Amino acid sequence: MELYAVKICDLSGITEENDKQNLLLETKNMIKVRSVFAIKYYNSWIESDSLYIQMELCLDSLKNLLQLKRKLFSTKPPNRMTSFEVYISLEIFRELTECVQYMHEKRIIHRDLKPDNVLIALEEPLYYSKTRLKLCDFGLAKEALSIGAYVMSDDVGDPRYQAPEAMGTDYDHLADVYSLALIGAEIFVHYNK
Incomplete structure (x- = not known):
């Protein structure tokens, strides 16, 4: 028996044609980035x-993983990460940068990178039990003509993770790199009680 996740997007309240196009664009972008x-x-x-999107079922999100990491390591001395915490943080960040690099090699700018949009999947076969970070929510993603090409759009993702230039209309893949740096800061920060 296979298990799936189903994202349900309510279409009844959507009157703007742009919002409907973003929902359809998400499914098109997900097809493009099969990896x-x-x-x-x-x-x-x-x-x-309602628009139903059937997709891979994942274990959790990076947001929840970072909250768990904070709880596990918050009893350590101030401003000191254990070598185990450093290793975990490096592995999380390495996998995340691989995801973003892949999208950029496919000329896709995600435009809404944040811990909520990074999921933790269990890779097959189950006996191997390897987890992998995966990007999701491609509703705001745009395809650029080439890496470094500028994209014009009024849509913005979560302002807490948006690059300043993405708040305007012209930006490129470096907007994702900015978001990635903010997520990296969260991954490597050491919390104390």
């Missing part, structure tokens, strides 16, 4: 004023 670095897309359909 170990992005959530696997299986199917989508519209039913009762």
Whole structure:
């Protein structure tokens, strides 16, 4: 028996054509980025004023993983990370940078990188039990003509992780690098009680 996740997007309250296009764009972008670095897309359909997106089921999000990491290591001395905490942080950041690099090699700018949009998947076969970070939520993603090419858009993701230039209209893949740096700061910060 295979298990899937189904994202349900309510279409009834959407009047803006731009919002509808973003939802459809998400499924198109998920099809383009089939790889170990992005959530696997299986199917989508519209039913009762809702768009259903069937995709890979994941264990958790990077946001929850960072909260758990904070709880586990918060009893250590101020401003000191243990070697184990450093190793875990490096592995998380390495996997995340691989995901972003893959998207950029495919000329896709994610535009909404944040810990909520990084999921933890369990790779097959199950007996191997390897987890892998994967990007999700491609509703704001844009395809650039080439790396370094500028994209114009008024849509913005989470302002806490947005590059200043992404708040305007012209920006490139470096907007994702800015978001990645902010996430990296969260990964490597050491919390004390």
